[in-house]
Amino acid sequence: MEGLLAVAEQEESDILVTAVVGIMGIRPTMAAIKAGKDIALANKETLVTAGHLIMPMAEEYGVKILPVDSEHSAIFQSWHGERAHGNAIGKILLTASGGPFRGKKREDLEHVTLEDALHHPNWSMGRKITVDSATMVNKGLEVMEAKWLFGVDLDQIQVVVHPQSVIHSMVQYVDGAVIAQLGTPDMRLPIQYALYYPKRKYLNEERLDFYSLSTLTFEKPDMETFCGLRLALEAMRRGGNMPTVFNAANEKAVALFLNRRIRFLEIAELIGESMAAAEYIGNPNLADILATEQGVYKRIDRSLGMDAKVSSTYS
Numbered sequence: 001m002e003g004l005l006a007v008a009e010q011e012e013s014d015i016l017v018t019a020v021v022g023i024m025g026i027r028p029t030m031a032a033i034k035a036g037k038d039i040a041l042a043n044k045e046t047l048v049t050a051g052h053l054i055m056p057m058a059e060e061y062g063v064k065i066l067p068v069d070s071e072h073s074a075i076f077q078s079w080h081g082e083r084a085h086g087n088a089i090g091k092i093l094l095t096a097s098g099g100p101f102r103g104k105k106r107e108d109l110e111h112v113t114l115e116d117a118l119h120h121p122n123w124s125m126g127r128k129i130t131v132d133s134a135t136m137v138n139k140g141l142e143v144m145e146a147k148w149l150f151g152v153d154l155d156q157i158q159v160v161v162h163p164q165s166v167i168h169s170m171v172q173y174v175d176g177a178v179i180a181q182l183g184t185p186d187m188r189l190p191i192q193y194a195l196y197y198p199k200r201k202y203l204n205e206e207r208l209d210f211y212s213l214s215t216l217t218f219e220k221p222d223m224e225t226f227c228g229l230r231l232a233l234e235a236m237r238r239g240g241n242m243p244t245v246f247n248a249a250n251e252k253a254v255a256l257f258l259n260r261r262i263r264f265l266e267i268a269e270l271i272g273e274s275m276a277a278a279e280y281i282g283n284p285n286l287a288d289i290l291a292t293e294q295g296v297y298k299r300i301d302r303s304l305g306m307d308a309k310v311s312s313t314y315s
Contacts, residue, residue: 001027008032015195017068018043018218022251023130023244023293026050026286033061034199040194041149042068046143049244049289051148065149071095071142072149073190074181076166079150082173092146093170093178095162096221099133102163106225112264114257121163131254134222135267140232141250144243147236153238159229161219166208184208209311228268231275241281241292248296249274262308 001024008016008028016032023284025043030053032039039058041047047054058065067073069241079089098118101109101137117134118127123131132138143157160170170180183189184206192203223230228250235246253267262270274296281288300306 004028005031008037009035010132013037015040015066017238018046018069021045021216023049023247023289026054026289027273029054030057030286033057033063035224036061036063038064038066040068040191042191043143043189044069045247047148047185048141048144049227049293051144052283055148055151055154057245064197067145067149068190068198069142069145070185070187070190071169072146073193075146075150075171077181077193078169078171078179082171088214089150089152089156089171091172091178092150092152092157093160093166093172093180094139094142094146094157095160095167095169096136096139096162097133097165098219098221099136101226102161102219104225106265109223109225109265110263116262117257117264124275127258128196128251128254131257131267134264135228135250136226137228137232137250137267137271140223140229140235143229143232144236153234159221161221162217163219164213164216166213166216182208205313225255226268228271231271235275238280239282241284241288242278244284244289244292245275245278245296246271248293249300252300254296256300256304261304270291273303274299 008031015038018029019042025046025047026049029039029046043054058174067076075092100116100121101112108173118130120133121129129138139159142177143159145156146157159277165185167180167182170178172178188205189203192201221229232246235242249271250267253270256262258266276291277299278296284292
């Protein structure tokens, strides 16, 4: 942590890319904001757990929070020109690929393997985020992040399953018009956009070929089969430290799944049990957030009779 804080505050940098995994991104992000640096945010957990602290701080110090996630970058780009003219968002349409198990029912997921979960149809990502995509927990985290990034109510965010991953997200305005950002599934574009904002630079990547696009489809997410998304929305509605409970339980459960200690469906089960058991804190400070995370880790260890050393895999 001392090294991360030193990097965050170094004088020669103008922007900090927060790309570490987990809530360990909170303190370096805060340090960089206080040092007057813009933030290119690739760490969902920072806003999921501490958005109520980060966003007011960014406004106080006059720094930008620039999203690096493809969906949030798409929203940012789709709203950018309209926001400058004071046009408010009617609804955010947050797209999801549906992951490798789109269309499956709960009984189909009883015996899926780790290898099945790591086989994403469109994106090449790290193991943890690929599992999050398979459970659709990742989309729940993105909903939470979008609420803080764009200052909208939870009811103004709608998840839309779009299997082709061509439309990265959309913004619907109060007059009904929809503006979308399209592109190939390549993370280099949103990364570069955040780093060079507000200028666009040439990027040597595959261009979208509209002649080869035969179909773009959209579906409603199945929140009964993929209840991780439903639990994320519940955590965000309850607020306080519940998003931290949700995030910590998921990180712990995914670590256990990646180590082949639990089954795929048990990821969401552990999240639900943790949310039911956690002590609610209405307006958590940083110490409360860190303590909540550790409390969730310890509770899951006790419930499974496991060594607490596994807890630090993603923390």
